[in-house]
Amino acid sequence: MGSSISKIPIRLLFIFEILSLSLIFMYRWDNLDFNTFATGIGLILLVYFSNSVLRRISSGDHYIFLIVSMMFSIGLIMIFRISSDLGVKQLLWLLIGIGVFFLSYFTIKKIDVWDKMITLYLGVAYGLFAMTFILGSRLRGAINWVNIGGVSFQPAEVTKIALIFFLAAYYFNLEKYSKNKYSEWIVMGIVYSYIGLLFLQRDLGTALIFFGIYTGLQYIYCSGRRYELANLSLAVLGGTLGYVLFDHVKVRVTTWINPWPYINDKGYQITQSLFAIAEGSYFGTGLGRGNPAFIPLSYNDFIFSSISEEMGVFTGIGIIMLFVLLVYRGFKIALLQNHKFYRIVALGISLMFGLQAFIIIGGAIKVIPLTGLTLPFISYGGSSIVSSFLALGILQGASEKVVKEDEYNE
Amino acid sequence: MNRESKRIITLFISLCAGFILLIGYLSYFQIFKAEAIRDNQYNKRLWIDEEQVLRGSIIDRDGEVLVYSQEKNSQVERIYKYDYLYSHIIGYSTREYGKSGLEKNFNSYLINANRNTAINEVINLINPVGVGNNLELTIQNDLQKKSRELLKGKKGSIIAMDPKTGEILSMISLPDFNVNTLKDNWGEISEDTNSPLINRGIQGLYTPGSTFKMVTALSSLKYHEDENIYNCEGTLEVDGYIFKDFNSTGHGSIGLKEAFSKSCNTYFASLSLELGHDRVKEMAESLFFNRRIPFDLDTSISRFPEREVGKTDVAASGIGQGRIVASPLNMLLITSAIANDGEMMKPYIVQRVISPQGRDVEVFGNEVLGNISSQVDISLMQEMMKDVINNGTGNNARIRNVQVAGKTGTAENASGKNHAWFVGFAPYDDPKVAVVVILEEEGSSGGSSAAPIARDIMIYALNNIKFRR
Numbered sequence: 001m002g003s004s005i006s007k008i009p010i011r012l013l014f015i016f017e018i019l020s021l022s023l024i025f026m027y028r029w030d031n032l033d034f035n036t037f038a039t040g041i042g043l044i045l046l047v048y049f050s051n052s053v054l055r056r057i058s059s060g061d062h063y064i065f066l067i068v069s070m071m072f073s074i075g076l077i078m079i080f081r082i083s084s085d086l087g088v089k090q091l092l093w094l095l096i097g098i099g100v101f102f103l104s105y106f107t108i109k110k111i112d113v114w115d116k117m118i119t120l121y122l123g124v125a126y127g128l129f130a131m132t133f134i135l136g137s138r139l140r141g142a143i144n145w146v147n148i149g150g151v152s153f154q155p156a157e158v159t160k161i162a163l164i165f166f167l168a169a170y171y172f173n174l175e176k177y178s179k180n181k182y183s184e185w186i187v188m189g190i191v192y193s194y195i196g197l198l199f200l201q202r203d204l205g206t207a208l209i210f211f212g213i214y215t216g217l218q219y220i221y222c223s224g225r226r227y228e229l230a231n232l233s234l235a236v237l238g239g240t241l242g243y244v245l246f247d248h249v250k251v252r253v254t255t256w257i258n259p260w261p262y263i264n265d266k267g268y269q270i271t272q273s274l275f276a277i278a279e280g281s282y283f284g285t286g287l288g289r290g291n292p293a294f295i296p297l298s299y300n301d302f303i304f305s306s307i308s309e310e311m312g313v314f315t316g317i318g319i320i321m322l323f324v325l326l327v328y329r330g331f332k333i334a335l336l337q338n339h340k341f342y343r344i345v346a347l348g349i350s351l352m353f354g355l356q357a358f359i360i361i362g363g364a365i366k367v368i369p370l371t372g373l374t375l376p377f378i379s380y381g382g383s384s385i386v387s388s389f390l391a392l393g394i395l396q397g398a399s400e401k402v403v404k405e406d407e408y409n410e
Numbered sequence: 411m412n413r414e415s416k417r418i419i420t421l422f423i424s425l426c427a428g429f430i431l432l433i434g435y436l437s438y439f440q441i442f443k444a445e446a447i448r449d450n451q452y453n454k455r456l457w458i459d460e461e462q463v464l465r466g467s468i469i470d471r472d473g474e475v476l477v478y479s480q481e482k483n484s485q486v487e488r489i490y491k492y493d494y495l496y497s498h499i500i501g502y503s504t505r506e507y508g509k510s511g512l513e514k515n516f517n518s519y520l521i522n523a524n525r526n527t528a529i530n531e532v533i534n535l536i537n538p539v540g541v542g543n544n545l546e547l548t549i550q551n552d553l554q555k556k557s558r559e560l561l562k563g564k565k566g567s568i569i570a571m572d573p574k575t576g577e578i579l580s581m582i583s584l585p586d587f588n589v590n591t592l593k594d595n596w597g598e599i600s601e602d603t604n605s606p607l608i609n610r611g612i613q614g615l616y617t618p619g620s621t622f623k624m625v626t627a628l629s630s631l632k633y634h635e636d637e638n639i640y641n642c643e644g645t646l647e648v649d650g651y652i653f654k655d656f657n658s659t660g661h662g663s664i665g666l667k668e669a670f671s672k673s674c675n676t677y678f679a680s681l682s683l684e685l686g687h688d689r690v691k692e693m694a695e696s697l698f699f700n701r702r703i704p705f706d707l708d709t710s711i712s713r714f715p716e717r718e719v720g721k722t723d724v725a726a727s728g729i730g731q732g733r734i735v736a737s738p739l740n741m742l743l744i745t746s747a748i749a750n751d752g753e754m755m756k757p758y759i760v761q762r763v764i765s766p767q768g769r770d771v772e773v774f775g776n777e778v779l780g781n782i783s784s785q786v787d788i789s790l791m792q793e794m795m796k797d798v799i800n801n802g803t804g805n806n807a808r809i810r811n812v813q814v815a816g817k818t819g820t821a822e823n824a825s826g827k828n829h830a831w832f833v834g835f836a837p838y839d840d841p842k843v844a845v846v847v848i849l850e851e852e853g854s855s856g857g858s859s860a861a862p863i864a865r866d867i868m869i870y871a872l873n874n875i876k877f878r879r
Contacts, residue, residue, distance in 0.1 A: 216421050219417060219420075219421060220414060220417040220418055220421060221414070263452050264452075271450075271452065274439075274447055275447060275448070275450070275452075275453045275454075275455065277436075277439065277440075277444070278439070278440075278443070278444035278445075278447040278448040278453075279448055279453075279455055281440060281444060282440060290455075291454070291455050291458060294454050294455070308436075313436050313437075313440050316436060317433050317436060317437075320429050320432055320433055320436075321429075323429065324426060324429050327422065327425055327426075328422070331418060331419075331421075331422045334418060335415060335418060347418065347421075351421075351425070354425045354428075354429075355425075357429075358425070358428045358429065358432065361432055362428075362431075362432055365432065365435060365436060365439065367431065367432060367435050
């Protein structure tokens with residue numbers, strides 16, 4: 001299987017990396033330092049080794065990791081250009097993330113009882129929420145960071161995966177659970193309790209992802225119009241209530257409809273983002289020639305705008321296409337997977353990547369209201385990178401899970 | 411295919427639709443919205459570029475420096491040598507309140523950059539910037555000063571131009587403001603009900619009154635409605651509305667020429683009725699009513715009523731009353747075209763863009779906007795306008811030894827105080843200068859208050875300007 005994959009994509013990826021790294025070198029010509037060389041060589045080695053190791057050990061899909069390699073290469077180069085310190089840190093996070101990827105890939109393959117641990121997933125999710133509320137600190141208006149031993153991370157990143165496993169375990173065992181005729185309502189209640197808690201944490205972006213994953217999986221696996229209708233009405237009701245009750249929701253909507261009157265305060269982020277994208281035009285100002293530092297969180301939530309400014313909107317569209325490809329591969333993995341549990345997991349993870357990319361890109365270009373999220377694999381940030389690779393490892397595992405005939409469940 | 415697979419595919423398609431929406435919006439954004447957003451004054455990138463560049467100087471037609479920039483303690487300073495004189499033409503460039511005038515419209519020349527595009531970077535390697543291009547204007551500084559003196563204490567505008575080239579020789583609009591203390595007085599200036607920020611010469615729209623009779627006359631000459639002899643009794647009733655002549659005294663039996671020089675309202679009102687709304691409108695629109703005049707500064711569009719709403723309205727249009735409004739520049743353009751034997755020149759105020767090394771980057775001028783009428787009609791118009799000065803309402807614009815031609819206007823308007831208009835050109839046989847004077851809500855006739863100002867401008871211009879031709 002390993003030899004069946006064409007070498008052309010990875011060679012193209014290297015060409016991209018070499019070209020953009022030489023731009024970085026030119027940009028930093030006057031103060032070339034160890035970090036620049038280390039990051040450049042580190043990135044190329046990381047991509048080379050992780051891809052070739054994966055090709056040898058995994059019989060599953062080889063494209064998802066390649067697509068992700070392209071994504072994190074663009075991200076790392078952009079972050080390094082904005083701040084070389086952050087770039088070096090990001091490279092370390094990528095190293096850890098890829099380690100986590102292989103770890104989660106092996107774990108998902110070795111353990112066979114994933115579909116039987118529904119209570120564990122519930123416990124993990126509520127436990128993480130409790131931890132956030134007890135230990136959490138407020139950052140940029142949202143209480144979603146927890147600091148343990150000097151390392152801070154966002155528990156919600158892991159909760160997303162717990163949600164996917166919870167839903168997969170539920171729909172996999174639907175026959176068993178549906179003996180209780182209220183089971184679907186209970187699941188809905190649990191999911192909405194997550195969403196409500198996220199609203200309280202002011203983490204609207206993640207709440208949207210939770211809603212999207214649930215709605216998508218429910219659409220496929222839940223038979224019963226009334227549940228879907230109930231879900232949609234709850235969403236409308238919740239959205240309206242949120243708008244009326246919470247000022248932070250109102251602000252998002254106001255600045256989405258017209259941010260220009262609030263250019264100096266609450267509309268600042270989105271207008272700076274639009275300036276950057278407008279400045280970049282089709283082909284960008286060139287690496288190092290724009291001013292992405294004018295955008296708040298230019299290396300994080302607004303990395304898409306930074307990339308659009310310096311590499312052009314065509315690169316931005318390229319990134320969107322990469323996410324389309326990633327979601328496509330993920331759905332294809334699901335369609336080829338015989339085991340229903342892993343099928344649902346693959347769908348859930350693909351949905352998660354797709355939705356997250358859509359919500360933050362859509363927010364940054366003002367198609368939808370802005371909610372703070374990271375762009376998976378591209379934005380700077382340890383917990384985002386690590387949890388995205390954790391999910392990708394699961395997807396990789398799901399792409400090759402071969403089930404014994406007697407387990408075949410349909 | 412089972413239900414599950416079908417739904418999986420549907421879900422995938424809807425996700426893709428979402429992504430396509432993003433791509434579609436990004437393309438739309440770049441094509442239609444990006445430019446305006448880029449030029450938003452809150453875009454800090456605009457200032458990053460500019461702060462590295464020594465903005466170019468602006469000089470008048472004789473080389474006199476009006477505005478320049480200098481470096482002082484590694485900070486770039488913009489020096490406006492005249493507090494008020496160029497507040498509308500050159501305008502201002504501030505970080506807080508944005509830009510106006512030529513500072514705005516010629517910004518990219520003045521900073522010599524179209525942003526940090528790759529091509530510009532290459533150009534900059536060959537030709538290191540840091541200094542912007544200079545602008546040479548068609549304005550003459552002394553005439554500009556003279557205009558402001560003449561208008562002082564009034565509201566309105568004076569514009570002088572060379573009818574054969576389209577060069578704007580001077581342009582004053584009052585009230586104006588001090589560009590050097592703009593930052594301290596912004597609130598006061600921007601809230602002033604007299605709107606000192608408006609350049610009345612090109613952005614003010616006024617009822618043109620009798621100056622519009624030039625248009626009615628041109629239309630009647632075109633359609634040969636000019637041979638009628640009309641018996642003027644001083645008043646004319648149209649649908650119950652009474653048109654009056656000045657002092658309501660009748661002119662007796664008169665033709666077009668005399669009616670024009672005496673500015674007979676009843677004649678032109680009935681002439682307009684004979685021509686009809688469409689023919690007058692056709693002529694007006696060929697003379698840039700309902701169209702934007704191409705110009706170096708932002709202009710407002712003069713309006714002629716789109717649709718006819720009754721005979722009173724048509725009659726009022728013929729004498730420049732009713733719903734017509736015109737910018738002073740527009741009336742000047744019509745006058746200049748008549749002076750220039752029917753050829754309308756594009757007005758312009760920036761003659762050349764000069765690189766810091768003294769090379770011409772771009773030279774403007776001598777663009778023809780079109781021919782407004784036949785040679786015969788134009789000669790008749792010229793004669794009629796000469797008659798206005800010699801035997802009619804405009805005798806206050808008469809200059810010894812130089813034949814002047816022109817038209818006065820006294821426009822009634824909502825304020826109750828008339829606007830006083832004068833448009834004219836001189837010398838008659840070889841026009842070198844055309845001028846428009848509008849005194850807003852002056853309350854007196856154009857012949858008595860605007861014509862003498864126009865005369866002084868023309869004398870000054872003929873004596874002091876080095877004409878290029």
